[in-house]
Amino acid sequence: MTKTSNQELLVAAIKDGTVIDHIPSSRIFEVVGLLGLQGLGSAVVVGCNLESGQMGKKSIIKVADKFFSPEEVDRLSVVAPGATLSIIRDYNVVEKHQVKLPAVLRGIVRCDNPVCVTNNEPMPSRFHVVSPSKVRCHYCEHEQELSKVQIQG
Amino acid sequence: MHARKSFVSIAGLSRKDILHLITMAAEAEREPNRKILDGRIVATLFFEPSTRTRLSFETAANRLGAKVIGFSDPKVTSSTKGETLNDTIRMVSNYADVIVMRHYLEGAALYASEIADKPVINAGDGAHQHPTQTMLDLYSIYKTQGTLDDLDICLVGDLKYGRTVHSLIQALRHFSPRFHFVAPRELAMPEVYKQQLTEWGIPFEEHTELDAQAIGSADILYMTRVQRERFQDLAEYEKVKNLYVLRASMLSAARNNMKILHPLPRVNEIAYDVDDTPFAYYFKQAENGLYMREAIICDVLGIKL
Numbered sequence: 001m002t003k004t005s006n007q008e009l010l011v012a013a014i015k016d017g018t019v020i021d022h023i024p025s026s027r028i029f030e031v032v033g034l035l036g037l038q039g040l041g042s043a044v045v046v047g048c049n050l051e052s053g054q055m056g057k058k059s060i061i062k063v064a065d066k067f068f069s070p071e072e073v074d075r076l077s078v079v080a081p082g083a084t085l086s087i088i089r090d091y092n093v094v095e096k097h098q099v100k101l102p103a104v105l106r107g108i109v110r111c112d113n114p115v116c117v118t119n120n121e122p123m124p125s126r127f128h129v130v131s132p133s134k135v136r137c138h139y140c141e142h143e144q145e146l147s148k149v150q151i152q153g
Numbered sequence: 154m155h156a157r158k159s160f161v162s163i164a165g166l167s168r169k170d171i172l173h174l175i176t177m178a179a180e181a182e183r184e185p186n187r188k189i190l191d192g193r194i195v196a197t198l199f200f201e202p203s204t205r206t207r208l209s210f211e212t213a214a215n216r217l218g219a220k221v222i223g224f225s226d227p228k229v230t231s232s233t234k235g236e237t238l239n240d241t242i243r244m245v246s247n248y249a250d251v252i253v254m255r256h257y258l259e260g261a262a263l264y265a266s267e268i269a270d271k272p273v274i275n276a277g278d279g280a281h282q283h284p285t286q287t288m289l290d291l292y293s294i295y296k297t298q299g300t301l302d303d304l305d306i307c308l309v310g311d312l313k314y315g316r317t318v319h320s321l322i323q324a325l326r327h328f329s330p331r332f333h334f335v336a337p338r339e340l341a342m343p344e345v346y347k348q349q350l351t352e353w354g355i356p357f358e359e360h361t362e363l364d365a366q367a368i369g370s371a372d373i374l375y376m377t378r379v380q381r382e383r384f385q386d387l388a389e390y391e392k393v394k395n396l397y398v399l400r401a402s403m404l405s406a407a408r409n410n411m412k413i414l415h416p417l418p419r420v421n422e423i424a425y426d427v428d429d430t431p432f433a434y435y436f437k438q439a440e441n442g443l444y445m446r447e448a449i450i451c452d453v454l455g456i457k458l
Contacts, residue, residue, distance in 0.1 A: 115257065115259050115280075117238070117263075138263075141259075
Protein backbone atom coordinates (compact mmCIF):
# COMPACT_ATOMS: atom_id res chain seq x y z
CA MET A 1 0.00 0.00 0.00
CA THR A 2 1.33 3.44 -0.91
CA LYS A 3 2.17 6.14 1.61
CA THR A 4 -0.62 8.35 0.31
CA SER A 5 -3.33 5.74 0.62
CA ASN A 6 -2.15 4.94 4.14
CA GLN A 7 -2.59 8.59 4.98
CA GLU A 8 -5.99 8.63 3.38
CA LEU A 9 -6.95 5.79 5.68
CA LEU A 10 -5.67 7.81 8.61
CA VAL A 11 -8.31 10.43 7.92
CA ALA A 12 -11.08 7.88 7.40
CA ALA A 13 -12.67 6.51 4.25
CA ILE A 14 -16.03 7.71 2.96
CA LYS A 15 -18.74 5.70 1.25
CA ASP A 16 -19.97 8.42 -1.12
CA GLY A 17 -18.60 11.89 -1.61
CA THR A 18 -15.51 13.78 -2.75
CA VAL A 19 -11.86 13.75 -1.80
CA ILE A 20 -9.83 16.89 -2.53
CA ASP A 21 -6.15 16.03 -2.43
CA HIS A 22 -2.91 17.97 -2.98
CA ILE A 23 -4.12 21.19 -1.39
CA PRO A 24 -1.26 23.49 -0.29
CA SER A 25 -1.27 23.31 3.51
CA SER A 26 -1.00 27.09 3.76
CA ARG A 27 -4.39 27.48 2.06
CA ILE A 28 -6.37 24.61 3.56
CA PHE A 29 -8.64 26.79 5.70
CA GLU A 30 -9.28 29.14 2.77
CA VAL A 31 -10.50 26.12 0.82
CA VAL A 32 -12.79 25.11 3.69
CA GLY A 33 -14.17 28.65 3.77
CA LEU A 34 -14.65 29.20 0.05
CA LEU A 35 -16.42 25.86 -0.40
CA GLY A 36 -18.59 26.60 2.64
CA LEU A 37 -17.70 23.24 4.23
CA GLN A 38 -18.19 24.54 7.77
CA GLY A 39 -21.91 24.80 7.07
CA LEU A 40 -22.34 21.26 5.73
CA GLY A 41 -24.41 18.74 7.70
CA SER A 42 -22.48 15.71 6.42
CA ALA A 43 -19.11 14.42 7.62
CA VAL A 44 -16.07 16.51 6.66
CA VAL A 45 -12.57 15.30 7.43
CA VAL A 46 -9.64 17.70 7.10
CA GLY A 47 -6.07 16.44 7.16
CA CYS A 48 -3.26 18.99 7.36
CA ASN A 49 0.50 18.82 6.84
CA LEU A 50 0.56 15.29 5.46
CA GLU A 51 3.76 14.26 3.76
CA SER A 52 3.79 14.51 0.00
CA GLY A 53 6.46 13.45 -2.45
CA GLN A 54 5.57 16.27 -4.87
CA MET A 55 4.65 19.04 -2.47
CA GLY A 56 6.60 18.39 0.74
CA LYS A 57 3.53 19.02 2.85
CA LYS A 58 0.01 18.78 1.57
CA SER A 59 -3.48 18.81 2.91
CA ILE A 60 -6.52 16.74 2.08
CA ILE A 61 -10.26 17.10 2.59
CA LYS A 62 -12.86 14.35 2.49
CA VAL A 63 -16.49 15.35 2.26
CA ALA A 64 -19.24 12.77 2.59
CA ASP A 65 -22.30 12.92 0.36
CA LYS A 66 -21.15 16.03 -1.46
CA PHE A 67 -20.36 16.45 -5.16
CA PHE A 68 -19.08 19.86 -6.17
CA SER A 69 -20.59 21.95 -8.95
CA PRO A 70 -18.41 23.31 -11.79
CA GLU A 71 -18.66 26.78 -10.16
CA GLU A 72 -17.36 25.40 -6.86
CA VAL A 73 -14.51 23.62 -8.66
CA ASP A 74 -13.62 26.93 -10.38
CA ARG A 75 -13.39 28.58 -6.95
CA LEU A 76 -11.21 25.76 -5.73
CA SER A 77 -8.92 26.10 -8.74
CA VAL A 78 -7.99 29.66 -7.72
CA VAL A 79 -6.60 28.82 -4.27
CA ALA A 80 -5.48 25.25 -4.97
CA PRO A 81 -4.66 25.10 -8.70
CA GLY A 82 -2.88 21.72 -8.47
CA ALA A 83 -5.49 19.96 -6.34
CA THR A 84 -6.96 16.63 -7.42
CA LEU A 85 -10.61 15.79 -7.06
CA SER A 86 -11.78 12.20 -6.59
CA ILE A 87 -15.43 11.28 -6.74
CA ILE A 88 -16.20 8.34 -4.44
CA ARG A 89 -19.18 6.07 -4.85
CA ASP A 90 -19.60 3.03 -2.65
CA TYR A 91 -15.99 3.33 -1.40
CA ASN A 92 -14.64 3.31 -4.98
CA VAL A 93 -13.00 6.14 -6.88
CA VAL A 94 -15.23 6.47 -9.95
CA GLU A 95 -13.69 9.67 -11.28
CA LYS A 96 -10.44 11.51 -10.62
CA HIS A 97 -9.07 14.67 -12.16
CA GLN A 98 -6.85 17.63 -11.45
CA VAL A 99 -8.67 20.95 -11.08
CA LYS A 100 -7.88 23.40 -13.88
CA LEU A 101 -8.03 27.16 -13.92
CA PRO A 102 -10.75 28.26 -16.34
CA ALA A 103 -9.99 31.04 -18.87
CA VAL A 104 -12.39 33.41 -17.10
CA LEU A 105 -13.13 33.64 -13.37
CA ARG A 106 -16.53 35.10 -12.54
CA GLY A 107 -17.49 36.25 -9.06
CA ILE A 108 -14.50 34.52 -7.44
CA VAL A 109 -11.56 36.90 -7.13
CA ARG A 110 -11.71 40.32 -5.49
CA CYS A 111 -9.95 43.05 -7.50
CA ASP A 112 -7.05 44.60 -5.56
CA ASN A 113 -7.73 48.02 -7.09
CA PRO A 114 -9.87 49.89 -4.53
CA VAL A 115 -11.28 52.21 -7.20
CA CYS A 116 -12.29 49.38 -9.52
CA VAL A 117 -16.01 49.44 -10.26
CA THR A 118 -16.34 45.82 -9.04
CA ASN A 119 -15.40 46.88 -5.49
CA ASN A 120 -18.00 49.63 -5.42
CA GLU A 121 -21.05 48.17 -7.16
CA PRO A 122 -23.10 45.10 -6.24
CA MET A 123 -21.72 43.02 -9.12
CA PRO A 124 -19.64 39.90 -9.61
CA SER A 125 -16.01 40.43 -10.53
CA ARG A 126 -14.65 39.03 -13.79
CA PHE A 127 -11.00 38.09 -14.34
CA HIS A 128 -9.12 36.78 -17.35
CA VAL A 129 -6.38 34.26 -16.64
CA VAL A 130 -3.39 35.68 -18.58
CA SER A 131 -0.82 33.14 -17.37
CA PRO A 132 -0.79 30.23 -14.89
CA SER A 133 0.19 32.71 -12.18
CA LYS A 134 -1.52 35.94 -13.23
CA VAL A 135 -5.07 37.24 -13.67
CA ARG A 136 -6.33 40.53 -15.17
CA CYS A 137 -9.50 42.36 -14.13
CA HIS A 138 -11.95 42.56 -17.04
CA TYR A 139 -13.09 46.04 -15.96
CA CYS A 140 -10.11 48.05 -14.69
CA GLU A 141 -7.40 45.82 -16.28
CA HIS A 142 -5.29 45.62 -13.09
CA GLU A 143 -3.23 42.46 -12.98
CA GLN A 144 -2.74 40.36 -9.85
CA GLU A 145 -0.62 37.40 -8.85
CA LEU A 146 -2.87 34.40 -8.41
CA SER A 147 -1.02 33.37 -5.26
CA LYS A 148 -2.01 36.65 -3.58
CA VAL A 149 -5.64 37.02 -4.61
CA GLN A 150 -8.47 37.47 -2.17
CA ILE A 151 -11.74 35.72 -2.74
CA GLN A 152 -14.83 37.86 -3.44
CA GLY A 153 -17.32 37.45 -0.62
CA MET B 154 -27.18 40.42 -27.82
CA HIS B 155 -27.79 44.10 -28.40
CA ALA B 156 -27.11 45.68 -31.78
CA ARG B 157 -25.63 48.72 -30.02
CA LYS B 158 -21.99 49.69 -30.34
CA SER B 159 -20.32 51.36 -27.38
CA PHE B 160 -17.05 53.27 -27.30
CA VAL B 161 -15.36 52.55 -23.98
CA SER B 162 -11.72 51.70 -24.64
CA ILE B 163 -8.94 52.40 -27.10
CA ALA B 164 -7.52 48.88 -26.75
CA GLY B 165 -9.94 47.18 -29.12
CA LEU B 166 -9.58 49.68 -31.98
CA SER B 167 -7.81 48.51 -35.12
CA ARG B 168 -5.84 50.68 -37.54
CA LYS B 169 -8.88 50.64 -39.81
CA ASP B 170 -11.26 51.71 -36.99
CA ILE B 171 -8.98 54.62 -36.09
CA LEU B 172 -8.63 55.82 -39.69
CA HIS B 173 -12.38 55.48 -40.19
CA LEU B 174 -13.10 57.74 -37.21
CA ILE B 175 -10.49 60.24 -38.43
CA THR B 176 -12.23 60.39 -41.83
CA MET B 177 -15.56 60.94 -40.05
CA ALA B 178 -14.07 63.69 -37.87
CA ALA B 179 -12.69 65.46 -40.95
CA GLU B 180 -16.14 65.35 -42.48
CA ALA B 181 -17.65 66.74 -39.25
CA GLU B 182 -15.10 69.54 -39.35
CA ARG B 183 -15.97 70.33 -42.97
CA GLU B 184 -19.56 70.91 -41.89
CA PRO B 185 -19.90 70.96 -38.09
CA ASN B 186 -23.58 71.95 -38.04
CA ARG B 187 -25.91 69.35 -39.42
CA LYS B 188 -29.23 68.26 -38.02
CA ILE B 189 -28.79 64.54 -38.52
CA LEU B 190 -29.59 63.76 -34.89
CA ASP B 191 -32.83 65.72 -34.87
CA GLY B 192 -35.21 64.05 -32.42
CA ARG B 193 -32.46 62.08 -30.67
CA ILE B 194 -31.43 62.50 -27.04
CA VAL B 195 -27.85 62.40 -25.77
CA ALA B 196 -27.44 61.93 -22.00
CA THR B 197 -24.26 63.32 -20.43
CA LEU B 198 -23.77 61.71 -17.01
CA PHE B 199 -20.84 63.28 -15.21
CA PHE B 200 -20.38 61.46 -11.91
CA GLU B 201 -17.14 63.42 -11.66
CA PRO B 202 -16.99 67.07 -12.77
CA SER B 203 -15.11 67.81 -15.99
CA THR B 204 -16.32 71.04 -17.52
CA ARG B 205 -14.04 70.92 -20.56
CA THR B 206 -14.99 67.40 -21.65
CA ARG B 207 -18.68 67.90 -20.91
CA LEU B 208 -18.89 71.14 -22.89
CA SER B 209 -17.13 69.50 -25.82
CA PHE B 210 -19.60 66.58 -25.87
CA GLU B 211 -22.65 68.79 -25.36
CA THR B 212 -21.53 71.16 -28.12
CA ALA B 213 -21.00 68.18 -30.43
CA ALA B 214 -24.48 66.83 -29.65
CA ASN B 215 -26.09 70.25 -30.11
CA ARG B 216 -24.34 70.88 -33.42
CA LEU B 217 -25.67 67.54 -34.66
CA GLY B 218 -29.18 68.61 -33.70
CA ALA B 219 -29.66 66.28 -30.71
CA LYS B 220 -31.19 67.33 -27.40
CA VAL B 221 -29.00 66.94 -24.32
CA ILE B 222 -30.08 65.73 -20.87
CA GLY B 223 -27.90 64.84 -17.89
CA PHE B 224 -26.01 66.19 -14.95
CA SER B 225 -22.66 67.81 -14.41
CA ASP B 226 -22.51 67.48 -10.67
CA PRO B 227 -22.95 64.09 -8.99
CA LYS B 228 -24.14 65.83 -5.81
CA VAL B 229 -27.52 66.45 -7.45
CA THR B 230 -28.06 62.82 -8.46
CA SER B 231 -29.51 59.81 -6.69
CA SER B 232 -26.05 58.31 -6.36
CA THR B 233 -25.67 60.47 -3.26
CA LYS B 234 -28.76 58.69 -1.91
CA GLY B 235 -27.02 55.38 -2.46
CA GLU B 236 -28.44 54.49 -5.88
CA THR B 237 -26.20 52.06 -7.70
CA LEU B 238 -24.63 52.86 -11.07
CA ASN B 239 -26.55 49.88 -12.42
CA ASP B 240 -29.92 51.44 -11.52
CA THR B 241 -28.96 54.90 -12.83
CA ILE B 242 -27.84 53.46 -16.17
CA ARG B 243 -30.96 51.31 -16.58
CA MET B 244 -33.14 54.34 -15.86
CA VAL B 245 -31.29 56.69 -18.22
CA SER B 246 -31.17 54.16 -21.04
CA ASN B 247 -34.98 54.27 -21.03
CA TYR B 248 -34.78 57.96 -21.91
CA ALA B 249 -31.71 58.58 -24.06
CA ASP B 250 -30.38 57.25 -27.37
CA VAL B 251 -26.71 57.60 -26.36
CA ILE B 252 -25.10 57.78 -22.91
CA VAL B 253 -21.91 59.80 -22.47
CA MET B 254 -20.49 58.97 -19.07
CA ARG B 255 -17.63 60.16 -16.93
CA HIS B 256 -17.05 58.29 -13.69
CA TYR B 257 -14.41 58.22 -10.97
CA LEU B 258 -14.42 54.41 -10.81
CA GLU B 259 -12.15 52.44 -13.14
CA GLY B 260 -14.06 50.11 -15.44
CA ALA B 261 -17.34 51.97 -14.84
CA ALA B 262 -17.90 52.71 -18.54
CA LEU B 263 -17.41 49.09 -19.59
CA TYR B 264 -19.80 47.97 -16.86
CA ALA B 265 -22.37 50.57 -17.93
CA SER B 266 -22.06 49.39 -21.54
CA GLU B 267 -22.91 45.85 -20.41
CA ILE B 268 -26.05 47.04 -18.62
CA ALA B 269 -27.41 49.70 -20.96
CA ASP B 270 -29.34 48.76 -24.07
CA LYS B 271 -28.10 52.01 -25.65
CA PRO B 272 -24.53 52.83 -26.71
CA VAL B 273 -22.24 54.16 -23.99
CA ILE B 274 -19.35 56.54 -24.70
CA ASN B 275 -16.59 56.64 -22.10
CA ALA B 276 -15.76 60.25 -21.25
CA GLY B 277 -13.16 59.11 -18.70
CA ASP B 278 -13.26 56.38 -16.04
CA GLY B 279 -10.89 57.35 -13.23
CA ALA B 280 -7.23 56.92 -14.11
CA HIS B 281 -8.11 54.08 -16.49
CA GLN B 282 -9.22 55.25 -19.96
CA HIS B 283 -10.25 58.44 -21.74
CA PRO B 284 -10.56 57.15 -25.29
CA THR B 285 -12.15 60.22 -26.89
CA GLN B 286 -9.13 62.25 -25.74
CA THR B 287 -6.87 59.73 -27.46
CA MET B 288 -8.93 59.92 -30.64
CA LEU B 289 -8.77 63.72 -30.72
CA ASP B 290 -4.99 63.48 -30.15
CA LEU B 291 -4.74 61.11 -33.11
CA TYR B 292 -6.89 63.39 -35.26
CA SER B 293 -4.63 66.33 -34.33
CA ILE B 294 -1.51 64.36 -35.22
CA TYR B 295 -3.05 63.26 -38.52
CA LYS B 296 -4.13 66.79 -39.43
CA THR B 297 -0.77 68.35 -38.66
CA GLN B 298 1.42 65.65 -40.20
CA GLY B 299 -0.84 64.41 -42.99
CA THR B 300 -0.35 60.83 -41.73
CA LEU B 301 -0.12 58.75 -38.57
CA ASP B 302 2.60 56.52 -40.01
CA ASP B 303 6.34 56.56 -39.19
CA LEU B 304 6.34 59.56 -36.87
CA ASP B 305 8.70 60.57 -34.06
CA ILE B 306 6.53 61.14 -31.01
CA CYS B 307 8.13 62.76 -27.97
CA LEU B 308 6.13 62.37 -24.74
CA VAL B 309 7.11 64.71 -21.92
CA GLY B 310 6.31 64.98 -18.22
CA ASP B 311 4.27 62.55 -16.18
CA LEU B 312 4.61 59.31 -18.09
CA LYS B 313 3.92 57.18 -15.03
CA TYR B 314 0.39 58.22 -14.13
CA GLY B 315 -0.69 60.02 -17.31
CA ARG B 316 -3.44 57.91 -18.86
CA THR B 317 -3.39 60.00 -22.07
CA VAL B 318 0.17 58.96 -22.90
CA HIS B 319 -0.53 55.29 -22.15
CA SER B 320 -3.59 55.25 -24.40
CA LEU B 321 -1.72 57.13 -27.13
CA ILE B 322 1.02 54.50 -27.14
CA GLN B 323 -1.59 51.77 -27.41
CA ALA B 324 -3.35 53.45 -30.34
CA LEU B 325 -0.20 54.42 -32.24
CA ARG B 326 1.15 50.86 -32.17
CA HIS B 327 -0.67 50.31 -35.47
CA PHE B 328 1.34 53.08 -37.20
CA SER B 329 5.06 52.24 -36.74
CA PRO B 330 5.98 55.18 -34.49
CA ARG B 331 9.30 55.94 -32.79
CA PHE B 332 8.82 57.10 -29.20
CA HIS B 333 11.02 59.41 -27.16
CA PHE B 334 10.14 59.53 -23.47
CA VAL B 335 11.24 62.55 -21.43
CA ALA B 336 10.49 62.15 -17.73
CA PRO B 337 12.19 62.27 -14.35
CA ARG B 338 12.97 58.87 -12.88
CA GLU B 339 10.05 59.23 -10.43
CA LEU B 340 7.59 59.61 -13.31
CA ALA B 341 9.20 57.37 -15.92
CA MET B 342 7.16 55.21 -18.31
CA PRO B 343 6.14 52.06 -16.38
CA GLU B 344 7.90 48.81 -17.27
CA VAL B 345 4.67 47.14 -18.37
CA TYR B 346 4.24 49.63 -21.26
CA LYS B 347 7.89 49.40 -22.26
CA GLN B 348 7.58 45.62 -22.35
CA GLN B 349 4.54 45.93 -24.60
CA LEU B 350 6.44 48.24 -26.96
CA THR B 351 9.26 45.72 -27.14
CA GLU B 352 6.77 42.95 -27.91
CA TRP B 353 5.25 45.05 -30.68
CA GLY B 354 8.72 45.84 -32.06
CA ILE B 355 8.29 49.60 -31.56
CA PRO B 356 11.51 51.50 -30.79
CA PHE B 357 11.71 53.94 -27.89
CA GLU B 358 14.37 56.02 -26.15
CA GLU B 359 14.30 57.41 -22.63
CA HIS B 360 15.64 60.82 -21.62
CA THR B 361 15.57 62.85 -18.45
CA GLU B 362 16.31 66.22 -20.11
CA LEU B 363 13.99 68.23 -22.30
CA ASP B 364 16.80 69.56 -24.48
CA ALA B 365 17.46 70.59 -28.09
CA GLN B 366 18.20 67.00 -29.03
CA ALA B 367 14.84 65.73 -27.72
CA ILE B 368 12.91 68.64 -29.24
CA GLY B 369 14.79 68.48 -32.55
CA SER B 370 14.03 64.81 -33.08
CA ALA B 371 10.25 65.13 -32.72
CA ASP B 372 7.39 65.45 -35.17
CA ILE B 373 5.02 65.70 -32.22
CA LEU B 374 5.98 67.08 -28.81
CA TYR B 375 3.28 65.86 -26.43
CA MET B 376 3.48 67.77 -23.15
CA THR B 377 1.65 66.64 -20.01
CA ARG B 378 0.90 68.19 -16.66
CA VAL B 379 2.41 66.73 -13.50
CA GLN B 380 -0.72 66.12 -11.44
CA ARG B 381 -0.39 67.05 -7.81
CA GLU B 382 -3.26 64.77 -6.79
CA ARG B 383 -1.30 61.70 -7.92
CA PHE B 384 1.39 62.18 -5.27
CA GLN B 385 1.11 60.77 -1.79
CA ASP B 386 4.29 62.56 -0.81
CA LEU B 387 4.01 66.27 -1.62
CA ALA B 388 7.77 66.70 -1.24
CA GLU B 389 8.15 64.38 -4.25
CA TYR B 390 5.70 66.56 -6.19
CA GLU B 391 7.61 69.74 -5.33
CA LYS B 392 10.78 68.09 -6.63
CA VAL B 393 9.42 67.36 -10.10
CA LYS B 394 6.65 69.90 -10.74
CA ASN B 395 8.83 72.51 -12.45
CA LEU B 396 11.27 70.17 -14.12
CA TYR B 397 10.03 70.61 -17.68
CA VAL B 398 8.94 74.07 -18.75
CA LEU B 399 8.85 74.52 -22.50
CA ARG B 400 9.79 78.05 -23.64
CA ALA B 401 9.85 79.61 -27.11
CA SER B 402 13.64 80.01 -26.87
CA MET B 403 13.99 76.20 -26.70
CA LEU B 404 12.35 75.66 -30.08
CA SER B 405 15.16 76.81 -32.40
CA ALA B 406 16.16 73.22 -33.20
CA ALA B 407 12.58 72.09 -33.86
CA ARG B 408 11.63 70.52 -37.19
CA ASN B 409 9.42 72.74 -39.35
CA ASN B 410 6.54 70.29 -39.19
CA MET B 411 6.78 69.84 -35.40
CA LYS B 412 3.63 70.55 -33.40
CA ILE B 413 3.17 70.80 -29.64
CA LEU B 414 0.17 69.02 -28.16
CA HIS B 415 -1.14 69.10 -24.60
CA PRO B 416 -4.36 67.56 -23.25
CA LEU B 417 -4.96 70.77 -21.22
CA PRO B 418 -5.37 72.31 -18.75
CA ARG B 419 -1.75 73.38 -18.51
CA VAL B 420 -0.24 74.77 -15.36
CA ASN B 421 3.23 76.03 -16.12
CA GLU B 422 4.74 73.35 -18.35
CA ILE B 423 4.27 75.45 -21.50
CA ALA B 424 5.29 79.12 -21.16
CA TYR B 425 2.87 81.63 -22.68
CA ASP B 426 5.48 82.79 -25.21
CA VAL B 427 5.13 79.40 -26.93
CA ASP B 428 1.48 80.17 -27.74
CA ASP B 429 2.49 82.59 -30.51
CA THR B 430 4.95 80.24 -32.23
CA PRO B 431 3.88 78.19 -35.28
CA PHE B 432 4.55 75.06 -33.23
CA ALA B 433 1.73 75.61 -30.71
CA TYR B 434 -1.26 73.45 -31.52
CA TYR B 435 -2.94 72.72 -28.16
CA PHE B 436 -5.89 75.08 -28.54
CA LYS B 437 -6.64 73.78 -32.02
CA GLN B 438 -6.26 70.29 -30.56
CA ALA B 439 -9.07 71.03 -28.09
CA GLU B 440 -11.23 72.29 -30.98
CA ASN B 441 -10.52 69.06 -32.86
CA GLY B 442 -12.12 67.28 -29.91
CA LEU B 443 -15.46 68.71 -30.93
CA TYR B 444 -15.26 67.19 -34.44
CA MET B 445 -13.97 63.87 -33.16
CA ARG B 446 -16.80 63.69 -30.61
CA GLU B 447 -19.34 64.43 -33.33
CA ALA B 448 -17.80 61.53 -35.27
CA ILE B 449 -17.91 59.17 -32.29
CA ILE B 450 -21.51 60.01 -31.36
CA CYS B 451 -22.56 59.32 -34.98
CA ASP B 452 -20.47 56.16 -35.18
CA VAL B 453 -22.00 54.52 -32.10
CA LEU B 454 -25.43 55.29 -33.54
CA GLY B 455 -24.48 53.61 -36.81
CA ILE B 456 -24.52 56.87 -38.77
CA LYS B 457 -21.79 57.45 -41.34
CA LEU B 458 -20.53 60.97 -42.01
